[in-house]
Every structure is written in C-alpha cells, then in structure tokens.
Amino acid sequence: MTKAGEKGYEREFYISEIFSISWEVYRQNYRSLFPLAFIVYLPLNIFLAFFPITSLSEFDPADYQSWFRIFGAMNIAVYLSFIGNIAVAIALKRKLYTNNFSLGAVIGEIFKRYFNYFTTNTLMLVLVFVCFNIWMYFSITFPTIFLLLLIPIILYLVYWSFAIYIFSFKDINLYQSMRQSYAIVNGRWAKVFYYVASFILFSVITTLILGFPYSFLHDSIFVKILYTNLVSVITSFFVVAFIIFYVNFDDTKI
Template sequence: MEPNPGASMPPTKQDLNSRVLQLAELLQIGWQIIKNNWQNLLLLTLIISVPMNIVGEIINRVINNANTDNLGNLFLGFSIGGLAVSAVVLSLAGILIPLGVAAIVMADLGGTKIDYQNALKQAFGRWGAGIKTSLLMVVCLIPLAIALVVPAIIFGVFWAFSIYLVMTENLSGWAALKRSKTVVQGRWWKVFGNLIAFSILASIAAWILQVVFSFLPNGAVSNVIFATINSVTTIFAIVAGFALFKNLTANQK
C-alpha cells in the first residue's frame, strides 16, 4: 500500500527546533521522552519525594496528636522545631526534581541517555542556583498575589521557565527570571494555555491512580502514597513543559 501523501506524520523531537508546535504535538513528544526514560524519571522522583512526604505526614501526626498540658506543649515545640527544619530542607530538596528531570530530558533531546544517578548529580550541581531562583520568584509573586491575583498569574507564566534555565543555560536568580520572560514574551497566552493543559492532564492521571489505590485504609501510609502519586504524575507536566520551553527557545523571534 502506498503511503497517503495527505496523512500527517507524527511529530519528532527534531521538530522542536524547526517550527512552533501545537499542544497535541508537544504532548506526543513529551510522551515519547517519558517512555524512553520512565525508569530513571520515576526513580529520581521517588528518591526525593518519598522522604518529603513521609516527613510531612509525621509533622501532621505530631500536631494532631499533641497533648494540651505543659509537658505536651514542650514536647510539641521540640518535635515541631526539629521536624520543621527537616521539612524546610526536604522542601528545598524538592527543587531537585525539576532540575533532575531537565537533565534527563536535555540528554534525551541531545540523542544520549543518562541514568537517575547522573541526573541527581547534575541537579545537585545546580541546586543552589535553583533555590535562589525559586525563592526569588516566590518572594516576588507573594506581594503581587496579595495586591491582586491577576499580576501574580501574569508574572508566574512569564517566569515559568526559570527553573529550566537554571539547568540549560546556567542562569540563576534575576537573570533566569528575565531570560524566561524573554522566551515567553509575545506568546504568553500560548504558554499559559499549554501549561494549564499539562497540569490538567497530570491531575487526571493522579486522580486515576488514587482511585486505583482507594482500597487502602485511611492512614499515614495511604496519605504518603497519595502524595507520592501526585509527585510522580507531575513528571509529565515537567517534561511537557520542558518540551514547550525548548520549542519556544529554538523558534524565538
């Protein structure tokens, strides 16, 4: 059978550099990348997210089960103090996930493959820059959100690619935010719509998996599992977001 000349060919990763892709094409490429690297993406996310979710659940349990007498309050203070420090450290460790995912996707798009250990090593190398960039973004967005929600959304989209730039262009802080804004400039609605679509699809996947595990009794273990499911399904949004970022960067006017 002769090929139909009118049939559209599925997008390839090379198309990211040649033309601006539509949402469906970005989703297909994102899925290709995940299929090629799913084991390393999964292990990377689990190594970071499981300890974070366990500590978060412990903090909730300590607060909910605390005694109200003076001794109980003293114990509560020490417990929460120590756990809070751990929670902050682990929350900052959460920044390693998008950095590590970016390293894996960068390698895949470059025609090579790295394992989760190499990706973690690269992520740790840019962790400080990632923390600086993320904290600066949060500090800038909080007053905008307090004053009015719309400006926070606008600049949140402008700065959406900053964490990728920490890894791809070795930028940090304000330089990463400015560069991200340059990439998004003139294509804000496209970026906004695509990011919303990625998030919705990741949320649907999380909901489906949570339904699958709904037989688990309510408790600490199920809470940690459900939180980890959310972390794992977010991988898709991060990978698709990176594909969008690379596509817009390569085809920037």
C-alpha cells in the same frame, strides 16, 4: 526532541503535538526516569504525609503551629517539588543529549548548578519566597490586596514559567533563567498562559483519577507515602511535556 548540534524546531507545536512527543519520550525513557523520579519525589511525599498543608479556613493567627502548617509546610513542599522537577529535567537532558545518566550524576549537577552561582541563586530564592509569603499573608489579613495583586502575579508567573527548565538545561543562574524565560514568552503571553493552564488542568485531573483508588486502600502512613509517590512518578510525564514545550518555544522564540 532536538539534540545538541541538530537544527531546532521550526514552528510552535499544538498542545496535542507536545503531548504526543512527550509520551514517546516518556515511554522510551521510562525505565530510567521511574527509579529516579521515585527517589527525588520521595522527600516531598514523606514531608506531606507527616506535615499536611492546613487549609486557610483552619488558620488561627494566635497559634504559631498554624502558621507553620500553612506557610512553612507550603514553602517546604514547593521547594521540594521544584527540586524534584529540576532533577527529572536534568535527568532527561542527560539521557537524551549525552546518554550519560545516573542518579549520582543528576544530584551532582543540581548542586553544581546551584553552588556555581550560590549568592545570586540564594538571593533569588529568598526574594521569590518572601514575596510569595507576603502575598499569601494578604489572603488572610487583607483579601482585597490579595485579589488586586492576583493579576500581576499571574502575569509574571507565566513570564517565568520556563525558568526552572532553563536553569536545568543551561549553566546560568536563576536570575538569568528568569530573564531568558521572559524573552521566550514575550510577544506570546496569551498562548503560553493557555498552554500552562492546560498542562495544570490535565495534571490535576490525572492526579485526581489516580488518587481515587487510594480511598479503598488500608489507611496507613506507609501506604500513603508509597501511593502518593507513585502518583508523583506517573504525573512526572507533565514535567516531560513542559520540557518539550520549553524546547519548542525556545527554538521558535521571536
């Protein structure tokens, strides 16, 4: 991975190369990343243990608790997941670029990044989450509209796929991060979609494999939180892979 002041990557990496570089980065920095990832993903897994997201098939429009179990729980889970991923990205950036790494420094930088552009960041978060919830609401009430919106949503999600990593690496707001992500992806959308889909697929397969032994463990809330958090820590490798992916495609953008 290139460091500040060094010449960037000169060509786009194959997925196998990204995984290979990511594994080396992950392995060399595991002692630092493990305790941080364990802490930053803990709120997410505690929340999901007590408030699991209900499937759409169990949704009851007349029950307000049903609304929370789907939309409320989903929003909070996505938000906590983003915070965890941003923390890992900032930690890795600080470790590789400055070697100035600590949990307090990482958490402090997250708050600094957000509150430096509080109004813009808040408006962007509200806008994204409102649009997301409207689209999910259509999945229950108007499935046809939900399906019609699926293609443009996937289109823009791919364009914005680097946004949280740009936000983690650069002192800019979320709106600027989304614009820069669009610029990186522009002209190679299909390739980025292929890479992102591959990362998601490998991440899901890894999670399923790691989750299999859980069925043989004692069923308790503590064991569930501990085990799912360990799975989150291990699969944070894919956050590292996405960071390498972002840096490489940023260096080679058209």
